[in-house]
Every structure is written in C-alpha cells, then in structure tokens.
Amino acid sequence: MKNIKLTTYERDIEEDLLKGVYVPVSPTEFREMSEALARRRKDTVLNIRVNSHDLSNIKHKARKLGLRYQTFLSEVIHKVAA
Numbered sequence: 001m002k003n004i005k006l007t008t009y010e011r012d013i014e015e016d017l018l019k020g021v022y023v024p025v026s027p028t029e030f031r032e033m034s035e036a037l038a039r040r041r042k043d044t045v046l047n048i049r050v051n052s053h054d055l056s057n058i059k060h061k062a063r064k065l066g067l068r069y070q071t072f073l074s075e076v077i078h079k080v081a082a
Contacts (some may be wrong), residue, residue, distance in 0.1 A: 042074060 006014065016022060025033070047068035055069075
C-alpha cells in the first residue's frame with residue numbers, strides 16, 4: 001500500500017474518524033446536504049476588470065474573514081443573486 005502524506009488538517013480528520021467523533025446521518029439529511037452542496041457548486045468562470053483600490057479592499061476584507069478573496073467574492077455574488 002502507498003504511504004500517503006496527509007496534511008495536518010487531514011490527519012486531524014482521520015483521528016476524529018477513528019475516535020468516533022463523526023456520527024452517521026439519516027438518508028434524508030444526507031440527501032439535503034448533498035443537494036445544498038450541489039447548489040453551491042461553482043461551474044462557471046467569470047473574468048472582470050475592477051479598480052485596483054477596490055480589489056485591494058476586497059482582499060483585505062477577505063483576509064479578515066479568513067477567506068481567499070475569490071471565495072469571498074463568490075459568496076457576495078451568491079448573496080446578491082439569491
């Protein structure tokens with residue numbers, strides 16, 4: 001078997017799985033979660049030009065939230081579009 005190198009985050013998940021931290025969910029809950037994830041799937045590329053000062057401010061706000069700026073912008077667009 002291959003020796004797979006895991007990140008710290010992945011090792012934490014593996015340890016939690018072995019400890020039984022995660023619990024099974026009902027088929028209904030699983031379906032609802034799967035559908036929610038599918039609705040949030042990003043399947044289109046968007047290229048836009050923005051003011052460099054605006055982009056700098058967006059990156060700063062995203063950093064404060066602990067997000068990548070592309071993810072932050074995607075969330076903003078999602079909220080506006082909903």
